[in-house]
Amino acid sequence: MSNIKHCFANGKAFIGFLTGGDPSLEKSEEFILEMVRGGADLVEIGVPFSDPIAEGPVIQAANIRALDAGSSVDKLFQLVRKVRRQTTVPIVFLTYLNPVYHYGYEEFFKTCRLAEVDGIIIPDLPYEEQGEVRPSALANEIDLISLVAPTSEDRIKEIAINASGFLYVVSSLGVTGVRKEITTDLPSLLQAVKAVSDIPAAVGFGINTPEQAAYISRLADGIIVGSAIVKIIEKHGNKAGRYLYEYVKNMKEAL
Amino acid sequence: MKKGKFGKYGGQYIPETLMNELISLEKAYDYYKEDADFNTVLSQLLKNYAGRPSLLYYAAKMTEELGGAKIYLKREDLNHTGSHKINNVLGQTLLAKKMGKTRIIAETGAGQHGVAAATAAALLGLECEIFMGLEDTQRQALNVFRMELLGAKVNKVTSGTMTLKDAVNETMREWVSRAHDTHYVLGSVMGPHPFPTMVRDFQSIIGCEAREQILQAEGRLPAAIVACVGGGSNAMGIFYDFIEDTSVKLVGCEAAGLGIETGRHAATITKGKEGVFHGMKSYFCQDEHGQIAPVYSISAGLDYPGIGPEHAYLHHIGRAQYVPVTDEQAVSAFEYLARTEGIICAVESAHAVSYVRELAPSVDKEESIIICVSGRGDKDVAAIARYRGVDINE
Numbered sequence: 291m292s293n294i295k296h297c298f299a300n301g302k303a304f305i306g307f308l309t310g311g312d313p314s315l316e317k318s319e320e321f322i323l324e325m326v327r328g329g330a331d332l333v334e335i336g337v338p339f340s341d342p343i344a345e346g347p348v349i350q351a352a353n354i355r356a357l358d359a360g361s362s363v364d365k366l367f368q369l370v371r372k373v374r375r376q377t378t379v380p381i382v383f384l385t386y387l388n389p390v391y392h393y394g395y396e397e398f399f400k401t402c403r404l405a406e407v408d409g410i411i412i413p414d415l416p417y418e419e420q421g422e423v424r425p426s427a428l429a430n431e432i433d434l435i436s437l438v439a440p441t442s443e444d445r446i447k448e449i450a451i452n453a454s455g456f457l458y459v460v461s462s463l464g465v466t467g468v469r470k471e472i473t474t475d476l477p478s479l480l481q482a483v484k485a486v487s488d489i490p491a492a493v494g495f496g497i498n499t500p501e502q503a504a505y506i507s508r509l510a511d512g513i514i515v516g517s518a519i520v521k522i523i524e525k526h527g528n529k530a531g532r533y534l535y536e537y538v539k540n541m542k543e544a545l
Numbered sequence: 546m547k548k549g550k551f552g553k554y555g556g557q558y559i560p561e562t563l564m565n566e567l568i569s570l571e572k573a574y575d576y577y578k579e580d581a582d583f584n585t586v587l588s589q590l591l592k593n594y595a596g597r598p599s600l601l602y603y604a605a606k607m608t609e610e611l612g613g614a615k616i617y618l619k620r621e622d623l624n625h626t627g628s629h630k631i632n633n634v635l636g637q638t639l640l641a642k643k644m645g646k647t648r649i650i651a652e653t654g655a656g657q658h659g660v661a662a663a664t665a666a667a668l669l670g671l672e673c674e675i676f677m678g679l680e681d682t683q684r685q686a687l688n689v690f691r692m693e694l695l696g697a698k699v700n701k702v703t704s705g706t707m708t709l710k711d712a713v714n715e716t717m718r719e720w721v722s723r724a725h726d727t728h729y730v731l732g733s734v735m736g737p738h739p740f741p742t743m744v745r746d747f748q749s750i751i752g753c754e755a756r757e758q759i760l761q762a763e764g765r766l767p768a769a770i771v772a773c774v775g776g777g778s779n780a781m782g783i784f785y786d787f788i789e790d791t792s793v794k795l796v797g798c799e800a801a802g803l804g805i806e807t808g809r810h811a812a813t814i815t816k817g818k819e820g821v822f823h824g825m826k827s828y829f830c831q832d833e834h835g836q837i838a839p840v841y842s843i844s845a846g847l848d849y850p851g852i853g854p855e856h857a858y859l860h861h862i863g864r865a866q867y868v869p870v871t872d873e874q875a876v877s878a879f880e881y882l883a884r885t886e887g888i889i890c891a892v893e894s895a896h897a898v899s900y901v902r903e904l905a906p907s908v909d910k911e912e913s914i915i916i917c918v919s920g921r922g923d924k925d926v927a928a929i930a931r932y933r934g935v936d937i938n939e
Contacts, residue, residue, distance in 0.1 A: 340836040341705065341822065343717050344560045350704060362834045387558055387821045392835025414558045414821070439562035441724070449561075463562060464722030 293380045293408045294433050294455040297331035298490035302545040303512030304503075305492055306519055306538055307334040307384065309352035311361025313527055315369050321523065324531045326379045328538030333373075334411065334514065337366055337385035344413040346467030348517040351524065363389050363398070370405045382409035382435060382455070387423075395423055399430040409433035409455040417449050438483065439463070440474040450487035457483060459510065461495045467517045469496030472506075480509045500544035507545040515541060549738025551858035557737040559717075559824045566724040571739040573644045578746065583639065590635050594668065595625045597632075597750065601758035601915070607885050607905075614768055614908035616901060617915045619755050619783060622890055628920030629751060629779045630661035634730055636747035638665040641728035648672040648723075651730040652716040654681055654709035654775065655846035655893065656688025657920050658732030663697035665730075673697040676716045678708040681845045688924055706839045709775070709849045713823055733776025734853035737824030741853050748782025755915055756786050768912035769794040769904065772919065773896040774867065775811070775847035777856045779919035788864060796904075797856060798896040800842030801869035811840035813852040814860050814867035822850075827857040843872040843932060846893040846920075870896040876932055878902060879922060891920035892929065 297303050306325040310318050322333050338356035342349065363385075370381055383402070390398050390412065402410065410432055415423060417436060427434040433455025438446050440463060450457055459479060461472045476493065483491050493506045494514030506513050522537055523530045549555050549571075557567060577583040591597040600620040608616045621629035634651075641649055649671050653659030659675040666673030675692050679701045682689050692699050705711035713736075720729040731740045734748070752770075759767050770787060772780035774797035787793045802810035810816065810830075817828040822837055830838040830850040842848040852867075859865035875892055878899035883889045890898065897916050905914055922929075930937045 341710065341714050343714050343823075344721070346718075347704075357836065388829070388831070388837070389835035391821050391826075392818075392831065413560050414824070416557060416559060416561050416564050418564075419556055419558055437561045439560070441562050441565050443565060445561075445564060460562060463724075465718050 292433055292455060294332065294382070295490065297380050298456065298511050302507040303331040303492060304329060304538065304542045304545060305332045305334060305512055305514040306330040307336060307514065307516035308519055308523060309336040309338055309349060309356045310366040310369060311338060311356035311359050312352045312523060313355055314359050315361065315365055317528055319369055319372050320531050321534050322373050323376060324535040325538045326377050328535040329542030330379065330538050331512070332380045332382065334382050334384050334516070335366060335370070337363055337383055337389055339386040339389060342386060344465055346465040346517060348468070348520050348524065349466050352520045363393055367401055367405045370407055374406050380408045382411055383407055384411040384413070387412050387415050395426040399426040399432050402432045403430040407432065409435050411435045411437070411458060413437065417445065417452070440479060446482045447486045450483050450489060453487065453489045456490040456492050456512070458514065459483065459491050459493045461493050461497065466495055468498040468521065472496050472502065476506065476509055500540055503541050503544040513545070549742070551855045552861055554826050554854035554857040555738055555741055556826050557824060558821050558826065559737045560721055562721050563724065567737055567739070569644070573640060574739055574743050577640055577643055583643065587636055587639055591632065591750065595631045595635060596623060598754045599623050601755055601762065603762065604886050610885060611902060611905040613905040613910060615763070615913040616905060617759060617762070617767070617913055618888070619751060619915055619917045621751060621779060622894070622918050622921035626657070626661045626664050627923070628657040628661065628891065629748060629782060630658045630732060631664070632750055632782065633732065633744050633747040633778060634658070634661040634665045637728065637730045637743070638669050638671065641671065641730070642669055644728065646671070646726055646728040648727045649730045650674045650676065650716050650719050650727055651732060652709065652712035653677050653732065654712065654848055655844065655924060656681070656685040656692070657846060657924070659697070659699070660688055660691050660695070662730050663692040663695035666697060667695045675699045676702050676712045676719065678702045678706070678712050680707040681709065681712070684845050684928060685924055709845065710837065733778040734781040734855060735776040735823060735825060735851060741825065741855055744778055745781045745785055745855060748778050749785040751779065751782040751917065752784060752786035755783055759913060759915060763913050766790055766793050767915045768908050769796060769914045770917070771796045771798065771897045771901050771904070771914060772917035773798045773847060773893045774852060774856060775800070775849045775893065776851070777853040779917050781853060781855055783915070783917045784859070784865060795859065795865035796900060797865055797867045798870045798900045799867055800844055800847035800896060801871040802841040802843070804871055805869050809841040810869065811842045811848050811850065812869040813850065815869045817850070825854045827854045828852055843875065843928065844892045844896070846891070847896065868900055870899045874899040876929060879925070879929060888918070889922040889926070890918045891922050892925040894919045
């Protein structure tokens with residue numbers, strides 16, 4: 291069992307996302323540990339990219355702040371090494387493909403293994419294009435985490451059967467961002483996943499409140515929260531640590 | 546070759562949410578491109594509405610002055626809406642209607658594609674929204690008003706560098722949110738499959754006509770075909786029918802802005818590296834960390850950090866050559882063509898004119914060179930005046 295699957299072993303998982311290096315690498319380290327203290331079962335670190343086409347305004351702005359502060363793939367590997375001395379929580383990178391392509395697939399995944407990154411989510415790498423990345427990911431035992439969307443329909447089966455780590459179920463059409471309401475028929479979407487695979491399924495995009503968390507955790511194995519966390523960081527900057535702890539604790543308790 | 550790939554370039558690097566939409570689009574396109582009714586309607590529109598075939602004009606004065614090969618201009622500037630963009634837009638908008646879509650969205654840089662999309666939407670009765678970088682809306686204010694006159698809504702994009710690249714980002718974000726009734730009319734031979742192939746096919750009419758016209762005029766193929774390249778749709782359109790004719794030199798002119806050594810340019814093949822962005826594997830201007838670099842050109846239509854994957858492939862196999870042309874060279878060619886032939890071409894197309902000014906004298910007088918004049922230059926007159934420091938009381 292990969293380290294990632296462990297986080298789904300004891301109840302519903304809370305997965306927290308932040309953009310690596312926003313507002314600084316030191317603060318990201320502190321914020322990750324605060325989220326873990328608050329009960330996060332897995333932490334997603336966003337590798338900032340100049341043109342994050344799947345992100346809404348909140349995470350776009352975080353990408354710019356992180357890049358302006360000098361964040362880069364290598365610096366995030368250093369960040370993970372530091373975090374690893376303090377926690378065994380599973381860590382995955384969320385990154386667009388170009389920085390990985392540029393780094394070199396083999397070199398990137400080898401460094402992931404050495405830094406003890408457990409998985410990778412690449413929003414602009416759909417199932418059909420995963421072939422070029424998969425051998426390096428497999429060889430280095432890094433879970434390549436696939437996404438399914440409300441529009442995936444007949445694609446769900448093949449994606450779910452071949453998924454590793456967990457399956458990222460996109461709750462809504464569009465880009466990332468806090469949503470008041472999630473209008474997708476999530477029960478049907480998750481049923482379609484569960485019918486073909488027993489891989490843990492975590493739902494993300496738009497989740498913000500403990501009420502949403504409670505509802506979705508009845509359907510899925512975990513929830514992923516990004517924009518709501520990044521908003522706290524945007525609002526409180528260097529002082530966001532204790533707010534993140536409280537937010538994650540509340541959300542985790544709602545699961 | 547694998548579906549949707551040109552060698553290793555191309556592909557479908559796009560969020561999962563859009564994958565089924567792209568698959569449906571590919572199926573619809575594969576079906577309708579063989580459909581007799583669809584092709585009849587499209588041909589009629591191209592002829593009676595867009596004004597095709599466009600002229601292949603023999604530029605006698607330019608030929609004489611340069612003293613080398615005979616120079617022909619493929620006059621895409623004479624099409625309705627003033628550029629080659631209408632060829633692709635009519636095809637895609639018709640297809641969108643066949644797919645049951647009621648709304649189209651499009652990115653635009655200089656505004657030529659946006660105007661063409663707004664025009665087709667007005668004609669065919671579809672809702673239309675255009676995404677345009679804030680900086681480009683200022684450089685091309687007249688085109689914004691043209692699009693609005695045509696009934697389109699123009700969204701000013703304020704993210705990133707506020708130019709074409711960011712307009713593409715925002716249009717993709719819009720499409721991920723709303724694809725069920727909306728088709729994204731991508732304006733160039735770029736993006737995820739099937740766009741590079743489909744847009745090239747719709748634009749290949751330029752090269753089909755040019756081939757027939759030059760054979761009629763000269764009885765032989767040209768020595769070279771020269772076109773400007775941003776994403777590369779007019780170039781791909783005129784190159785495509787000549788790819789097998791290896792005696793015909795194919796040249797794409799990239800925007801070198803203030804000069805390729807200054808870092809202020811959009812010379813993707815000359816200075817970029819391989820990467821994956823906007824749905825495709827190709828060449829991109831990027832930094833040492835794989836972040837997409839800010840690019841610059843006087844021409845809003847060439848101000849893009851990538852190039853279509855088929856161009857990357859033609860470069861890779863050595864079939865086409867890509868050369869940088871600076872703002873200064875392009876502006877001087879813009880003025881040159883106006884004075885010499887009485888044709889005010891788009892500043893994008895002027896990049897190709899500039900290269901031919903250098904090339905033609907060294908090519909035999911019996912040979913010919915075709916320049917693709919991709920668009921007309923009315924939209925650029927104010928910017929050229931500003932560039933030359935002339936106050937025209939806009």
